[in-house]
Amino acid sequence: MQIKVEWSQALKFVGQSSKGHQVLMDGNGGTEGASPMELVLMAIAGCSSVDIVSDLKDAKQKIQGCEVDVKAERVESAPKVFRKIDLLYTVTGTDVDARLVEKAINASMNKYCSVAKMLEATVQINACFEVKAV
Incomplete structure (x- = not known):
């Protein structure tokens, strides 16, 4: 199993699975994505x-x-x-x-x-x- 997480902007990050599925993570209180x-x-x-x-x-x-x-x-x-x-x-x-x-x-x-x-x-x-x- 392998994933990649890339910083997007501010405290937002995009996680991507090896199969291409993406999840937006928000480290700023979860306002734009799940924490x-x-x-x-x-x-x-x-x-x-x-x-x-x-x-x-x-x-x-x-x-x-x-x-x-x-x-x-x-x-x-x-x-x-x-x-x-x-x-x-x-x-x-x-x-x-x-x-x-x-x-x-x-x-x-x-x-x-x-x-x-x-x-x-x-x-x-x-x-x-x-x-x-x-």
């Missing part, structure tokens, strides 16, 4: 969602949506690392088994999500969920 720390939160939510949706589809669950609301707390002084990350997964579908959702989330957090595994030694990560019928 690098916001991208970390998107990464844990995205990484775990891939696992969860994949597991639920493999279990033949009739899911139609998976959304993650993430709230995080950072320490007060530099480096302002995350202290706590709360993830709330909302899975929508027809006859979705809550036990399978819980199992998929636990498997992701404890085994498969690379981002969560990197962060778990220094960050309290809490994951909860709700299932909504459609």
Whole structure:
């Protein structure tokens, strides 16, 4: 895996993957792009969602949506690392088994999500969920 980050202007940077996908990062409070720390939160939510949706589809669950609301707390002084990350997964579908959702989330957090595994030694990560019928 390889990426490139290039300074654009002010405190804005463009990250580009080896496949050409680009992300604008804004180190000035995130006014024109996501901040690098916001991208970390998107990464844990995205990484775990891939696992969860994949597991639920493999279990033949009739899911139609998976959304993650993430709230995080950072320490007060530099480096302002995350202290706590709360993830709330909302899975929508027809006859979705809550036990399978819980199992998929636990498997992701404890085994498969690379981002969560990197962060778990220094960050309290809490994951909860709700299932909504459609």
